[in-house]
Amino acid sequence: MTYKHFLLFLILFVPAVGCSGGSSGFKGVDVSGTVLIDGKPLEGVEVYFFTDQFEGFGKTNTEGKYQLVSGAAPGPNKIYFKKFNPDAVSGIDMSIPGMDAGQAAAMAEAKAAESGGKKKATSLSLVPPEYSDPKTTKLSFPVPAAGTSSADFKISSK
Numbered sequence: 001m002t003y004k005h006f007l008l009f010l011i012l013f014v015p016a017v018g019c020s021g022g023s024s025g026f027k028g029v030d031v032s033g034t035v036l037i038d039g040k041p042l043e044g045v046e047v048y049f050f051t052d053q054f055e056g057f058g059k060t061n062t063e064g065k066y067q068l069v070s071g072a073a074p075g076p077n078k079i080y081f082k083k084f085n086p087d088a089v090s091g092i093d094m095s096i097p098g099m100d101a102g103q104a105a106a107m108a109e110a111k112a113a114e115s116g117g118k119k120k121a122t123s124l125s126l127v128p129p130e131y132s133d134p135k136t137t138k139l140s141f142p143v144p145a146a147g148t149s150s151a152d153f154k155i156s157s158k
Contacts, residue, residue, distance in 0.1 A: 028056050028071025031143060033151035034064045035081065038158075041065075042126065046082040049141065049151075050134065051075065072143045079139040079153070083126040131155050 035045050041064025049056040049072040056068035056077075125132050131139060141151050 026054065026073075028054060028068065029074055029143060029145065029147035030067070030149075031056060031072045031147055031151050032058070032065065032067035032149045033153065035060050035066060035152075036064055036154045037127070038156060039154070042083060044083060045127065048080050048082070048134065049073075049077040049143065050080075051077055071147065074143050074145040077141050077143050078134065078137055079141055080134045080137040081127045081131050081153075081155070083132075085124055085126050126157070128155070128157055 031049060035042070035047060037045075041060065041062065043060055043062045043064075045060040045064075045066075047058045047060065047066045047068070049068060051073045054073040056070050056072040058066035058068040060066045129136070131137060139153070139155075143151070
């Protein structure tokens with residue numbers, strides 16, 4: 001094989017190998033619904049459906065409705081919610097590059113600890129711990145193979 005043939009082989013063969021599809025083949029099914037806290041919708045609640053292999057995410061609108069961006073895995077899914085309390089992160093500069101609500105909440109907690117406990121602690125989450133911790137959540141939902149538009153949750157803040 002001459003150098004020209006080898007070069008031609010590389011130019012034609014290598015891109016073909018790199019374009020073999022390469023996706024895992026998994027596509028989540030469509031899931032949407034409503035989240036009510038104490039019977040009322042709460043805007044901006046992050047909704048997570050997860051299994052050992054896949055996690056789907058969505059966010060509620062003003063009516064408490066959400067749709068998972070990448071869907072969910074069919075079958076049993078664990079569910080958890082996140083919504084940071086804006087009062088808990090007041091006084092934190094959110095314009096710092098890379099700052100998100102979780103980091104701001106950690107900074108607020110540290111500031112409260114620095115004040116020697118003189119400052120009243122404000123809950124970091126508007127969602128109770130039993131619904132907001134992926135390790136301990138007891139919420140689950142059986143996602144049908146065809147997906148669903150009625151994955152509705154009514155939770156209590158008390």
